[in-house]
Amino acid sequence: MTTTDIAPRTSIDPAAAEEFAGRVLTIFDNAAAALMISIGHQTGLFDTLTGLRPATSRDVADAAGLDERYVREWLKAMTTARVVGYDPEAQTYRLPTEHAVSLSRASGPKNLAVLTTFISMLGEVEPAIVECFRTGGGLPYSAYPRFHETMAGVSGAAVDGALLDVLLPLAPGLVDRLRRGIDVLDVGCGRGHAVNLMAGAFPASRFIGYDFSEEAIGWARDEAAELGLTNAGFEVVDVARMRDSGRYDLVTAFDAIHDQADPAGALAAAFRALRSGGTFLAGDVKASSNLEDNLGIPWGTYIYTVSTMHCMSVSLGLDGAGLGTGWGHQLASSMLAGAGFTDVKVNEVEAEPFNLYYVARKP
Ligand SMILES: C[S@@+](CC[C@H](N)C(=O)[O-])C[C@H]1O[C@@H](n2cnc3c(N)ncnc32)[C@H](O)[C@@H]1O
Structure with a gap:
């Protein structure tokens, strides 16, 4: 031709x-x-x-x-x-x-090679995703046998490098409160490394991680046991349906909102789970809700690719909202406000350039 x-x-x-x-x-x-x-x-x-x-x-x-x-x-x-x-x-x-x-x-967190493991993982589901283009719908998490391992590898590098020294201090006074002893919930905790790291650093505080993956929760419990942590626990819970009310001083969500079936429900549940005056700290993909603003992001294609082949798809696979990885800070901020959070601050962090960090308060 x-x-x-x-x-x-x-x-x-x-x-x-x-x-x-x-x-x-x-x-x-x-x-x-x-x-x-x-x-x-x-x-x-x-x-x-x-x-x-x-x-x-x-x-x-x-x-x-x-x-x-x-x-x-x-x-x-x-x-x-x-x-x-x-x-x-x-x-x-x-x-x-x-x-x-x-x-x-x-x-550590400067290792970019770990990111490429996502590309090969996505290749495994290409035939099924091609079928989704024809039929709509999405895939179950079980279609990605390497997902939790891959995710933990990628997020582990970022968490180890930045969580304690950079991310937690984004919320004023939080580190002091963690030292004194508070109740913390991490939603969509995956293999739980962030929870275990915080639990080790703040022995006077109590930590719980929720995820609906039994496999991931099993790993999280094993790591907590290996580290001898007595202040970290993990439960298999659908966080959009959790009934916890006024139990926590801090709720965290690391890369765990946009791919949910019911992200608005999960944010509302996180709000309900907090005590009045409590803090919500969430890391989510650094992007604008407007495609045209994302043209300058060097990994912009990656964002929409991982969305098409995982984050959007697993949400649609549960008849969910399918927000997509590039839902962006405008939509995220308005959904946080819609859930009742106030004083929403969106932080860029040099040590962890792939995500934005949202700090919000339950009044
Ligand atoms: C992108 S991963 C992030 C995992 C972990 N926070 C990390 O940074 O490594 C999203 C996690 O949310 C979990 N998840 C998705 N929807 C959920 C729901 N409704 N309830 C509980 N967990 C959910 C998935 O099983 C997955 O472990």
Whole structure:
């Protein structure tokens, strides 16, 4: 097919068409690189390379305890992606220190490689999502067998890096109150790492995590037991239907509102669960409710992709609102106000650039 087949009656700019074709090829190639980065993260290859001088594929494979043939092919992909440097004479590979900052676990919240695990997870549901385009509806959480593991990997890096030192201090006086001892509920807690981290840091406070995933709650309980925490508990609860009333001084929600079937119901339930004067602290995806404002976000396509293939879909799968990952701060703020919260503040946080942090109060 030629370009004239596509638009026979309009003239097209061949240079623009060619330039765009180049962009599509770059997208295609970068998508392949994302899969390889995900594998590099999961196999620990970036962590191995971070500690190595220039090394052959054999040396890298031995140091990582992996199969040399696969490691060699992966190194070639990472070389063509300009992630790894290659010396053709010595046939050695090297991960520049500047690249290791974004790719190794030692970098904590600066490790961006962990994000690519979402891309490969989404690939698993592509056939089912294609079917949703034809039939509408959505998918159950069970369609994503790796979801909780992947989510905990991504959020764990952010939480470890920022929760105690940056996020909790966003609410004035909260850290002091946590030190003295208050009641805290985390809704949609997933594998519960945020709850366990807070419980360890504030032994005088009492923490509960609710999630409707039995698998995730099981993990959360196991981690609390391993850490010997006596002030952290977890329950399988649909948070939009929870009946808790006036029980908590702090309710948190980390990336756990927009993908719910009934996000307005969940916010209303969080409001009801708080004591008067209590604080609601929620992290949710940094985006505007207006598409045009999101064009400048470097990971804007990712936001709408993860929405189409997970966050919107799991909500629609429960006949829910399907708000989507890019519901944005305007809609979030108005829904918080609609639930009864006052003094809603929307915070941007340098240490955690993917989310906005909402601090609100129950009057
Ligand atoms: C995007 S994950 C975030 C998990 C966790 N807060 C984190 O940051 O890792 C959203 C979580 O909300 C849970 N969830 C969704 N709808 C829920 C509901 N109605 N009641 C309880 N949990 C729900 C999911 O099972 C999932 O664990």
